[in-house]
Amino acid sequence: QLQLQESGPGLVKPLETLSLTCTVSGGSISSTNYYWGWIRQPPGEGLEWIGSIYYDGGTDYNPSLRSRVIISVDTSKNQLSLKLTSTTAADTAVYYCARHGAYGVERHFDSWGQGTLVTVSS
Amino acid sequence: DIVLTQSPGTLSLSPGERATLSCRASQSVSSTYLAWYQQKPGQAPRLLVYGASRRAAGIPDRFSGSGSGTDFTLSISRLEPEDFAVYYCQHYGRSLWTFGQGTKVEIK
Numbered sequence: 001q002l003q004l005q006e007s008g009p010g011l012v013k014p015l016e017t018l019s020l021t022c023t024v025s026g027g028s029i030s031s032t033n034y035y036w037g038w039i040r041q042p043p044g045e046g047l048e049w050i051g052s053i054y055y056d057g058g059t060d061y062n063p064s065l066r067s068r069v070i071i072s073v074d075t076s077k078n079q080l081s082l083k084l085t086s087t088t089a090a091d092t093a094v095y096y097c098a099r100h101g102a103y104g105v106e107r108h109f110d111s112w113g114q115g116t117l118v119t120v121s122s
Numbered sequence: 123d124i125v126l127t128q129s130p131g132t133l134s135l136s137p138g139e140r141a142t143l144s145c146r147a148s149q150s151v152s153s154t155y156l157a158w159y160q161q162k163p164g165q166a167p168r169l170l171v172y173g174a175s176r177r178a179a180g181i182p183d184r185f186s187g188s189g190s191g192t193d194f195t196l197s198i199s200r201l202e203p204e205d206f207a208v209y210y211c212q213h214y215g216r217s218l219w220t221f222g223q224g225t226k227v228e229i230k
Contacts, residue, residue, distance in 0.1 A: 037219070047159075047167065047210055049219035060217040063123075096166055100219075105173050107214035108157035112166035 002027040004097050004113035012091075012120050018084040022097030022113055029078045030055040035102050036080045037109065038071060040093040048093075053080055054102065087120045094118075124148055126211050126222035134230040141198040143225045145211030150191045155214040158187055158196045161224075162207045170209075171196060201227070 008020035022036070029036060037052035051061040053071045061069050070083040084091060094117050098109040125148040135141055145156070153174035159167035169178040171187035174194055184199040198205055206229050211222040 039219075046223045047212075047221040049221065052219070062218070098166075100214075105154050105176075107155050107219075108169055108172040108212065109159075109167070109219075110169050110172075110178065112168075115166050 002099070002111045004099070004111060006095060006097050006113045006116040008116060008118070010117060010119060012087055012118060013122050014088055014120055015086055018082070018087050018091060018118055018120070020082045020095055020097075020116065020118070022080045022082075024078045024080070024099075029073060029080065030075045033102055033106075034099050035060075036073065037098050037100055038080075038082045039096045039098055039109070040091075041096070041115070042090075042093045045093075050082065050084075050095075052100065089120050092118065092120045123218065124151060124213055124215055124220050126213055126220055128209075128211060128222035128225045130225060131223075132226045132228060134228050135201055136230045137201050137203055139201050141196075141201055141205070141227055143196040143198075143209055143227070145189075145194040145196070145222050147192045147194070147213065151213050151215060153190045153194070156187075156189070156194050157212045157214075159210045159212065160205075160207050161210065167210060198227075203229075 003025045012018045035052040038050040051071045053059045068085045073080045094115040096115045098112040100109045127146045129144045156174040158171040161167040175187045208224045208226045
């Protein structure tokens with residue numbers, strides 16, 4: 001059974017870089033059928049897609065965050081990572097990693113991690 | 123960019139009643155890439171429907187999706203206690219994933 005687990009600091013100071021890792025188990029991040037994405041949810045608010053990555057490093061980013069986001073993949077560790085620079089309080093959110101299909105009709109997020117809360121505060 | 127607007131913001135219903143949730147796109151979109159998710163407090167979203175009308179694995183048949191163009195609907199035929207949650211629609215297009223703002227289905 002596929003499992004995704006986010007990890008990283010729960011508290012980040014303003015203007016510093018938020019760094020998270022998602023470890024995938026029960027499946028290979030190198031599968032050619034899937035992309036792996038990051039989605040966030042501010043407390044009490046809705047969902048915002050941050051970006052997605054393919055096993056070969058190809059990425060798609062939300063234009064609203066593109067200038068501050070780097071998503072990378074480490075196939076040897078079956079992990080993907082998120083870096084968000086120049087953080088502000090507005091980046092406080094639960095951050096989820098999730099899987100979506102790479103082709104055709106399979107562009108929905110079918111597996112999600114449990115999420116991790118990151119608070120940006122001094 | 124596509125904007126998804128969900129209505130109503132909150133739906134107050136009793137168990138056993140039918141729920142009808144709307145998702146309207148700012149321009150016509152392909153139903154192939156329209157999905158619905160359910161989220162309960164403290165949990166990650168769960169995929170319910172994809173391709174506008176295809177139920178995901180393990181989703182009860184009381185959940186059904188329909189629609190095309192700019193107007194999509196998620197229906198829950200008879201609300202069970204575990205169905206009270208927030209529901210999001212989501213669209214994929216041109217390497218962008220967009221979510222609606224959500225509809226909360228609460229117990230009346």
